[in-house]
Amino acid sequence: MRIIKSILIAFSMYSRIPVPQFKWEEEEYSHAITFLPLIGMVIGGLEIGLWFLCCRFDVPVFVTSLLLCLVPVVITGGFHLDGYMDVCDALSSYSGRERSLEIMKDPHIGAFAVIGFARYSLLFILGAYLLAYAGAGDTDYMGIYLFALLFVFVRALCGVLSLVLPKAKSDGMLSREAGKTGSADFMFLTFLASVSGLFMIYINLMAGALAFLALIIFCFYYAYLCNKKFGGVTGDTAGMFVARGELIGLLVLAVCLFVVRL
Template structure:
């Protein structure tokens, strides 16, 4: 039981800024960390949904902040909870992929702590894209998007323990090597099944669209990681997570707008 509790603390202390009691980083304590990684997404999803509901409650009480105010708040929730750890991986990957260098050089760029021009441009484009997407949220679309934060992390966790590793060292390799792989894989697959069912039940066509989008991004992530890097790293897992969340949100909002337009 203590091993499971320590794995929980490690998952949250590593992948979020939520205060956690200290836990020793041993092979035993890390073994189930991936089982709890998606729960960080649960916190993000709950806060995102809650903020959107709060927006409506505030408006009904005459507290009229601008739509831009609420949109930016929603945009900042994942970064505030995670500390930007996955965004860092996304930006490093953008620099590496955009360098058009040989595989070994791309892996070196992933480890470089300096942000290149492509990372800065990608960050600006990413945040602006999210700003546009979140400006058209409805209660129906935000419900599905709230679930998407769990789905992206469940798939990212599966990739860490099942995909080939590009390096023998690094955070992804550490979690992969020390994971209780069979148990963790089962738990993550159960998460995926429950989350996908919940998305369809709460969002119907929007839930299906989000699931299909996530599957396509997951397939692209595997192909890209294997062809350009020879496997995955922690940065690539972060890249996948950010892209998966962005594209799920985009597809859900676009379909929601289209469906509402057709119903008029």
């Protein structure tokens, strides 16, 4: 029962999917991040279903690509993008550690956050278009399965890093979410990351392996960046990891599949 409550809390926190409301106990709340990849499974499943419908009704490629971009935003409510934008503001300020943390905590939006969001959105649409173009009309397109697995893989990696990396603030949101996690949480997230990553490679050796490698490299960069700029990870940096990880994975997959199609 406790696990089910933790799953429901995870969906309530990290998505806009309606779940039953109940009082959150600290023990259940502190394991929510373990089930973050489950939201990725829902997003991935919806992406596959949407792709099938677009192929079935001959929806134009550009419209299909825009719809693919909208699914994660609708499901999460832009939760991770909010963190990404806060980190954009903090990094662009070139301030010290304490000031950077204050900027991320500030509810107001800065110019660099808007610029970062615009850049991110254009690149994501570009990646989705290349991905959709490479498999236009193919209901059994392997690219959409790779894209769907990407949402699980990135969130599982985010969960692992959130558990193992030092926290920038002991009283921060991420510290509370991962406060009472243990080896079982780590093993579960590592298992999901391994399975989803290996399935990507199995589906397409070149595209899957390159996306896998790119995201593993990004993990090391993320750890270095967070330690240097913020003294550890926060809820905002975790959101940035998910947003930027999805973008990196999408661009790698899209370019690989587009080049093969040519």
